Every structure is written in structure tokens, then in C-alpha cells.
Amino acid sequence: MVSDPEPPVLVVQGLSTLLTMDRSLPPVPLVDRFDLTVKPGERWAIVGESGSGKSITARSIMGLIDPPLSFSADRIEVDGVDLTHAGRDAWREVRGTRIAMILQDPLTALSPVFTIGNQLVETIRRGAVTALDARIRALELMRDVGLSEPERRMAAYPHQLSGGMRQRVAIALALASRPRVLIADEPTTALDVTVQAQILRLLVGLSQDLRTAIIMITHDIGILPGFADRIAVMYAGRVMEAGPVSDVLRAPQHPYTRALLRARPGREPAAPRRRLPIIGGAPPDLLQPRRGCPFAARCTLALPVCSDVEPLTVAVGQIRVACHLAGLPSEEVR
Amino acid sequence: MSLPVMLRRLAGRAAFILLTLWFVVTLTFILTFAVPTDPARAIAGPKATAVQLEKARAALGLDEPVPVQYARYLANVLRFDLGRSHSQRRPVAEIVLERLPYTALLALSAITVQLVLGGVLGLWSAVRAGGLMDRSVFLLSLVAVSLPQFWVGLLFLYLFGFKLGWLPLGGAALPEGLVLPALTLGLAGAAWTARIVRSTASEALASNTVLGLRGRGIAPRRIVLKHVVRLSAGPVLSVLALDFGLLLGGAVLVESVFGWPGIGKTAYQALQQNDVPLLMGTVVVGSIFVLLINALLDVARFALDPRIR
Numbered sequence: 001m002v003s004d005p006e007p008p009v010l011v012v013q014g015l016s017t018l019l020t021m022d023r024s025l026p027p028v029p030l031v032d033r034f035d036l037t038v039k040p041g042e043r044w045a046i047v048g049e050s051g052s053g054k055s056i057t058a059r060s061i062m063g064l065i066d067p068p069l070s071f072s073a074d075r076i077e078v079d080g081v082d083l084t085h086a087g088r089d090a091w092r093e094v095r096g097t098r099i100a101m102i103l104q105d106p107l108t109a110l111s112p113v114f115t116i117g118n119q120l121v122e123t124i125r126r127g128a129v130t131a132l133d134a135r136i137r138a139l140e141l142m143r144d145v146g147l148s149e150p151e152r153r154m155a156a157y158p159h160q161l162s163g164g165m166r167q168r169v170a171i172a173l174a175l176a177s178r179p180r181v182l183i184a185d186e187p188t189t190a191l192d193v194t195v196q197a198q199i200l201r202l203l204v205g206l207s208q209d210l211r212t213a214i215i216m217i218t219h220d221i222g223i224l225p226g227f228a229d230r231i232a233v234m235y236a237g238r239v240m241e242a243g244p245v246s247d248v249l250r251a252p253q254h255p256y257t258r259a260l261l262r263a264r265p266g267r268e269p270a271a272p273r274r275r276l277p278i279i280g281g282a283p284p285d286l287l288q289p290r291r292g293c294p295f296a297a298r299c300t301l302a303l304p305v306c307s308d309v310e311p312l313t314v315a316v317g318q319i320r321v322a323c324h325l326a327g328l329p330s331e332e333v334r
Numbered sequence: 335m336s337l338p339v340m341l342r343r344l345a346g347r348a349a350f351i352l353l354t355l356w357f358v359v360t361l362t363f364i365l366t367f368a369v370p371t372d373p374a375r376a377i378a379g380p381k382a383t384a385v386q387l388e389k390a391r392a393a394l395g396l397d398e399p400v401p402v403q404y405a406r407y408l409a410n411v412l413r414f415d416l417g418r419s420h421s422q423r424r425p426v427a428e429i430v431l432e433r434l435p436y437t438a439l440l441a442l443s444a445i446t447v448q449l450v451l452g453g454v455l456g457l458w459s460a461v462r463a464g465g466l467m468d469r470s471v472f473l474l475s476l477v478a479v480s481l482p483q484f485w486v487g488l489l490f491l492y493l494f495g496f497k498l499g500w501l502p503l504g505g506a507a508l509p510e511g512l513v514l515p516a517l518t519l520g521l522a523g524a525a526w527t528a529r530i531v532r533s534t535a536s537e538a539l540a541s542n543t544v545l546g547l548r549g550r551g552i553a554p555r556r557i558v559l560k561h562v563v564r565l566s567a568g569p570v571l572s573v574l575a576l577d578f579g580l581l582l583g584g585a586v587l588v589e590s591v592f593g594w595p596g597i598g599k600t601a602y603q604a605l606q607q608n609d610v611p612l613l614m615g616t617v618v619v620g621s622i623f624v625l626l627i628n629a630l631l632d633v634a635r636f637a638l639d640p641r642i643r
Binding site: 170 | 541542543545546547548549550551552553554556561564565638639640641
């Protein structure tokens with residue numbers, strides 16, 4: 001691969017998000033030393049079960065963490081702006097302009113009591129923009145995200161639109177100030193399958209045309225191959241494995257990733273009906289103090305060392321993986 | 335909102351208002367039989383002879399069968415003839431209409447106190463949840479709801495009227511005479527409103543909508559003053575509509591304490607002087623007022639929330 005001269009648009013190093021329920025108890029890490037480096041136009045997917053900390057990670061990267069949660073990082077840099085020790089105002093300055101977010105349920109994410117136009121113009125007018133310019137830009141944005149009849153839609157309320165149209169409005173809102181990074185938290189989970197594909201195509205197009213980097217949070221591995229360049233697999237607040245999506249899907253290095261891939265419904269139509277393999281056991285109780293690898297208790301390959309010593313993250317080819325077994329010949333591991 | 339939808343809603347409301355009015359009017363009619371006073375005796379005076387009493391009774395139509403009395407009463411109410419007050423020797427409708435603007439002004443001022451004071455304190459509590467203001471408002475609202483209104487009124491009179499001499503001790507002087515009655519009447523409502531706004535605004539602040547706004551970098555002040563206020567307005571208006579009858583009930587005491595010449599004070603006087611027609615008149619007109627305000631608030635709620643259109 002040719003070295004990319006472009007600097008990354010997002011650098012996150014050692015991000016931890018803690019839940020403090022009681023001052024007398026030690027804080028619970030919901031996200032544990034998360035690292036991510038994103039280049040312009042890159043499409044990432046953060047994959048994990050519910051409760052794996054992927055949404056909290058997304059909100060932490062946006063600086064949208066409220067008590068009783070708190071977050072800290074060794075380094076957070078968004079589009080060249082260092083936010084490692086930033087206060088609330090510095091974060092707000094960056095949100096919407098350099099980094100933006102779309103949420104899972106576009107109906108609740110939009111305000112039910114204001115028109116689409118009102119909300120678009122409000123967001124656009126964050127910058128010093130006249131009302132007329134904001135309106136023109138709103139119409140332009142609506143066309144960009146593929147909304148037909150934008151003039152008419154301006155006067156509509158969210159409940160008058162279909163789910164797919166609402167998500168397009170939410171994307172238009174997120175793009176209002178041309179952010180370099182877009183975080184999409186399960187943007188298609190609440191939508192029909194056909195609409196899902198349209199929204200994913202729209203996002204891919206935006207990342208190609210505008211060079212917007214996209215970080216998609218999802219639990220649906222099925223949508224990844226056509227969408228993401230890179231993938232990070234989270235489990236119990238930790239990144240288990242990260243790397244190019246083709247490599248990870250073809251030769252997953254972490255036993256958890258392998259189990260996750262096995263547990264997805266078969267794609268081969270000819271395959272006889274078989275019982276879907278499940279991952280035995282349940283995710284660890286985050287309230288318990290942790291030791292070793294968080295997946296050790298459910299891992300079929302676990303060695304005694306796994307529940308005692310936390311594995312380091314090592315590189316295997318393009319993949320970075322946190323497993324004691326990493327790098328062993330896969331025949332032996334399986 | 336499209337006009338036909340609006341009109342249909344208004345028509346439905348109007349039918350409901352008429353039905354409720356009929357109920358109120360019928361109830362007041364029945365209650366006159368339950369009151370242990372004889373209107374004929376009240377008019378003829380305590381020294382009247384049996385013949386004079388009989389004459390007064392016939393003049394009032396009280397010697398006729400009850401259904402006939404009821405029918406005539408309904409017909410009279412429809413023509414807004416509410417009978418004659420024997421304590422003031424004037425038509426009841428005239429007295430009540432003269433007093434209504436005072437009560438309307440007082441009620442409007444009290445609602446303003448309720449919404450502004452309760453709204454500001456409730457929003458503040460929600461935004462700074464768990465803070466000193468939040469805890470103070472919680473405690474003070476409990477106190478404000480628990481205090482009897484006539485006592486609050488007397489306390490205000492003593493403090494601001496007598497001790498400090500800032501405001502008049504009573505009467506209908508405008509605007510200074512309105513301040514204390516409006517505060518007294520609006521205080522308990524303000525406490526309730528603060529509680530409701532606190533909870534609806536907290537809910538709104540934790541909503542996806544606000545998360546989305548914050549994610550777009552909208553200024554916190556704008557989020558609270560535009561979006562959270564608008565999202566919380568519906569429930570507040572509903573409660574306001576429900577409580578307006580209570581507010582007007584409170585006006586009877588408050589107007590009497592402050593000598594405010596509205597319908598409430600008139601009702602209290604009518605009660606003291608056994609003036610049943612006047613009392614009935616205040617009840618009927620007060621009910622009409624409550625129903626109209628309710629209809630108005632309903633339309634406002636309807637206009638504020640596009641989802642229920």
C-alpha cells in the first residue's frame with residue numbers, strides 16, 4: 001500500500017469512559033483504552049454485541065458524555081484540533097462542524113414539533129449565515145441526500161415522512177457544516193431492508209464525493225462487505241480486533257470475531273438448514289473487577305493464562321488483535 | 335394547521351361545552367332545593383305574614399310543579415336571564431357581567447404568575463438537576479402547595495401591605511392592587527407547574543432529540559429555551575386546563591381576602607346573605623368561563639403539537 005500523505009482526520013488514543021455510580025465504589029470502565037485512527041474518506045465499522053460499549057465509544061468521540069459517565073483519553077484529535085483536554089465550549093465548537101453524528105432512530109432524533117426546514121435552517125445558521133442563504137443551503141442539502149421535492153419537504157414535520165426520508169433528513173442535518181468525520185450509530189437498524197441498502201449507498205457516495213470519513217456503529221456484520229474499509233470488533237468495552245474489513249472477514253484472528261462470524265445467519269442459499277451456532281455464556285459483568293481477557297470465560301480456546309493476564313495488542317499482517325493465541329497457525333488454533 | 339380540521343375540532347369542543355353547561359345548570363337547579371333557605375322568605379323578610387309569603391312564592395313561581403320550574407329556569411338561562419338578586423335588588427346577569435372582567439383579569443394574572451414563575455424555576459431545576467436551586471425549588475414547591483391560600487393572602491397583606499407598605503391593603507386599584515391577589519392565587523399553581531416542568535424538561539433533556547441537537551453543536555441556551563420549552567409545553571397546558579376550575583375556586587377566597595370586586599367575592603357575599611339566585615348566577619357564569627378557557631387552551635395545545643393535528 002502506498003503511504004498516504006494525508007493526515008488523519010480523527011486520532012483517538014487510550015480513550016476510556018468510566019461509570020461512577022457511587023463515590024465509594026471504584027468506577028466501572030465501559031470503554032477501555034480505545035484506539036482509532038481514521039483517514040479522510042475512510043469508512044470504519046465498529047462492531048459488537050449490545051452492551052459492548054460501541055455507542056458509548058461513539059458518544060465519547062463526540063464529547064457527548066454526561067455524569068455519571070466521564071471519559072478521558074491520552075489523545076483525541078478531530079480534523080487537526082486537539083481536544084484531549086478540551087472544555088465544553090471547545091467540544092461544542094467542533095461538533096457539527098468537524099465531526100457530526102447520526103442516530104439510530106431518526107424519528108426521535110428529529111424534534112417532533114418543528115418542521116424539517118426549521119431544523120435544517122437552525123443547524124445551518126450556527127455559522128454566520130443569513131436566513132436566505134441558510135434556506136438555499138437547506139434545499140441543496142436535501143437534494144444532496146436524495147430527498148425529492150425539497151421545497152415541499154421543508155414545511156413537513158418529521159412524523160409526516162417515511163423512516164428512510166427521516167434518516168435522509170438526519171444525514172442532511174449532520175452534513176450541514178460539511179464535517180470531516182461522520183459517526184453513524186446504527187443508522188439502518190430501524191429501517192426496512194430495502195431502505196437500509198439505499199441509506200448505505202448514500203453514505204458510501206458521500207464518503208467518496210465529499211471525502212467524509214464515516215464511522216459506523218453496528219451489530220450487523222452482514223452489511224459490512226460492501227460498506228466498510230476497516231472494522232474494529234469490540235467486546236466488553238475493549239477492541240478485540242481491528243483491521244481491513246476484507247482481512248478480518250477472510251481470516252479473523254480473534255476467537256471472538258470467529259465466533260461472531262459463525263453466529264451470523266447463513267448466506268449460502270443452498271446450505272441445508274442448520275442450527276445457528278451461538279456463543280455460549282454471557283458477556284462479563286462489567287461491575288466485577290476484571291482480570292485477563294474479558295472473553296476468556298466464553299472462549300473455547302482459552303488457556304489458563306487467558307483469565308489471568310490481559311493480552312497485549314499485537315499486529316498480525318494488517319490486523320491488530322488482542323489475544324494470547326494471536327499469530328499461531330490458524331489450523332492449530334481452530 | 336388546515337382550517338377544516340380546526341373547525342371540526344372547535345365544533346366538537348362546542349358540543350362538549352354545551353353538554354357540560356347543561357349539566358352544571360341542572361346541578362345548580364337541584365342544589366337550590368338542597369339549600370336550607372327559602373327564597374320567598376328571603377325576599378318577603380323575616381316579619382312577613384303567611385299571606386305575604388305565599389304572594390312572594392307565587393311571584394317567584396315556586397308554587398308550580400318542579401318540572402315546570404326547571405323548564406322555565408332552563409329557558410331563562412338560555413336568554414341569560416339569571417333572576418334577580420334580592421340582596422342587591424338588581425338582575426343577577428347584570429351584577430355578574432359587571433364583576434366578570436375583574437375575575438378574568440385576576441385569573442389571567444395568576445396564570446401568568448404560574449407559568450412564568452413555575453416555568454422558569456422548573457426549567458432551571460431540570461437543567462441544573464441535583465443542584466442547590468433544584469433542591470430549594472423542590473422544598474419550596476412542597477411548602478407552597480401545602481399552605482392555605484387565605485393564609486398566604488393574609489401573610490402577603492401583613493408583610494407587603496402593612497409592614498412594608500409597598501402595596502395597597504386591598505381594593506381594585508390598578509395595577510398595584512392586582513399584584514398581591516395574583517401572586518396569592520398563582521403561587522400554588524406555580525409550585526405545581528415547577529414540578530411538572532421539572533419532570534417534562536428533564537425527560538426532554540435526556541431525549542434523543544436533544545442528543546441530536548447537541549451533536550450538531552447547537553448552543554445549550556438555544557436547546558433549552560427553544561426546544562426543551564416547546565417539548566415541555568404540551569403537558570403543562572393540559573394540566574393548566576385541568577386546574578383552571580381549581581384556580582377559579584381559589585378566587586372566591588382570594589378575592590374575599592383582598593376585597594377584589596370579582597365574581598368570587600360576589601359569590602362569597604351571596605353565600606353570606608342567602609342570595610341564592612346570585613350564588614347560582616356566579617356558579618353558572620364561572621363555569622362558562624372555565625369551559626371557554628379550557629377550549630382555548632385545547633386549541634393552543636393543538637396548535638403547539640403538530641403530531642395531534
